[in-house]
Amino acid sequence: MLRGRARHGDADRARVVRLVAGRPAALDRVQIAGLGDSLDELAEQAREAEAAGIDCVWAVELFRSSFTQAMWLAGTTERAAVGTGIAWAFVRSPMIVALEALDVDEASGGRFRLGLGAGVKRLNETWHGAEYGRPAPHLRETVEATRLIIERAGSGEPIRYEGTYHDIDIKGWLRPHAKARETIPIYTAAVQEGMARVAGDVADGMIGHPMCSMRWLDEVLVANFELGLARSARERSSFDFLPTVCCAIDDDEARAIDAARRTIAFYATVRTYAPLWEMHGFGAAAAAVGDAFRAGDYASMAGHVTDEMVDTYTAAGPLDKVRERVEAVAERGDGVWFTPPTYFLAPEQLATYQRRIVAAFGPATASCSPGQTRS
Known part of the structure; x- marks a missing residue:
């Protein structure tokens, strides 16, 4: 699996990314x-x-x-892995997370990846009535407790986990169903420093966020998951980092930028992301978006987002421009x-952009010439 506990050294931090065909x-x-x-379209x-x-x-x-969607995907695919990306970790108990993960892993024949994240405070507390607390240590405990339950399921061994957010004491539980694998890789989502460190410390991999600049990627996400890896004495090669890029591929660059x-x-209305805007001097623009949102002036929100912000956080335009950022x-x-x-965006617009991503970057279909798009 992706997990490992070997020494995390300087050579790994300076690793050279392998290139294939340039x-x-x-x-x-x-x-x-x-x-x-719809589920059929999914x-x-x-x-x-x-x-x-x-x-x-x-x-x-x-x-x-x-998890319901992941189960559906497990039954409608044969080779691709399926994952929760991400499931809100604090609105379920570690036991429920573990059971759902084991079920989807069985249904998929061992193709499941468990992606967990904190979500934002307001939605946890007001939508789900769930305790949010300090999200980084809370997520750490959830990962540790969930992994323990998954690995001991079916063994009959006692399961004991003591933490600030989870106090679990399971005796006499012998899950009768065969596991597809002894363990399931756990990925955590990260936006800021604390979550990136937790990912490097206890997770098998980390999922980035759709809103991310290159500077934020280097100085916040990579730098901090490497600190977490060092803290847990793990090699970089034991960790699966999946940075995220928001892509709008369109030969009509103005239309792509608008999308x-x-x-x-949308993300500028959420206070959690304020440091991301402020790093690049876009705090005032993001605040204007938030003001419009709170005033109910939804039509004007996007007008406060500058072209420079689009270039900083996304890849929008013809394929050759998008590919440069993606690489x-x-x-x-x-x-x-x-x-x-x-x-x-209308559902059909979203579907078009999704299919263009798959056509342009899917390893079996990535044959578009620069600047070409496929609907």
């Missing part, structure tokens, strides 16, 4: 979020992605359950998670 090897491991207006797009050589299709969680602008506007991101990771702009 491009980063991470582009051989393309990740996408499973999208679709399955159809997943099968198309699998045929294109996509490494993993991840089930997002907001309007549907990520990306809308997704940036820079890929040089930092072990795979690349692609997402189209997902907010304030």
Whole structure:
């Protein structure tokens, strides 16, 4: 598996990214979020992605359950991995997370990847009535407790975990169902420093966020998961980092920029992401978006997002421009998670951008010439 506990040394921090045919090897491991207006569309797009050589299709969680979607994907794909990307960790007990993960792993024949994240405080507390607390230590405990339950399921051994957020004491539990694997890789999502350190310390891999600049990627995400790896005495090679890039591929660059602008506007309303804007001097623009949102002036929100912000946080435009940004991101990771702009767009627009990503970057279909797009 991806886990390891060997020494994390300076040579690993300075590792040279392997190139294949002049491009980063991470582009051989393309990740996408499973999208679709219906479950049938979700399955159809997943099968198309699998045929294109996509490494993993991840089930997002907001309007549907990520585990339910992952189970659906397990039954509609044959080779691609399926994952929860991400499941909200604090709204479920570690026992429920472990049981759902074991079930999906069995259904998929050992192709499941468990992706967990904290989400934002307000949605945890007001939508789910769940305790948020200090998210980094809370997520650490959830990962540790969940992994312990998964690994001991079926053994009959006592399961004891004591922490601030989880106090688990299980005796006399012998799960009768065969496991597809002895363990399941656990990925955690990170936006800021603390979560990146937790990922490097206790997770098998880390998932980036759709809103990320190159500077944020280097100085916040990579730097801090490396600190976590050092703290846990693990080699860099034991860890699977999947940075994320928001892509709008379109020969009409203005249309692509407008699509990306809308997704940036959505995230600019969330205070959690304020440091990301402030790093590049966009704090005032993000604040203006937030003011428009709170005033109910939704139509004006995207107008406060500048073209410079779009270039800083996304890859929008013709394929040759997008590819340049994607390859820079890929040089930092072990795979690349692609997402189209997902907010304030019609379902058919979202589906078009998703299919263009798969056509342009799926290892089996990445044959477009620079500047060409495929619907």
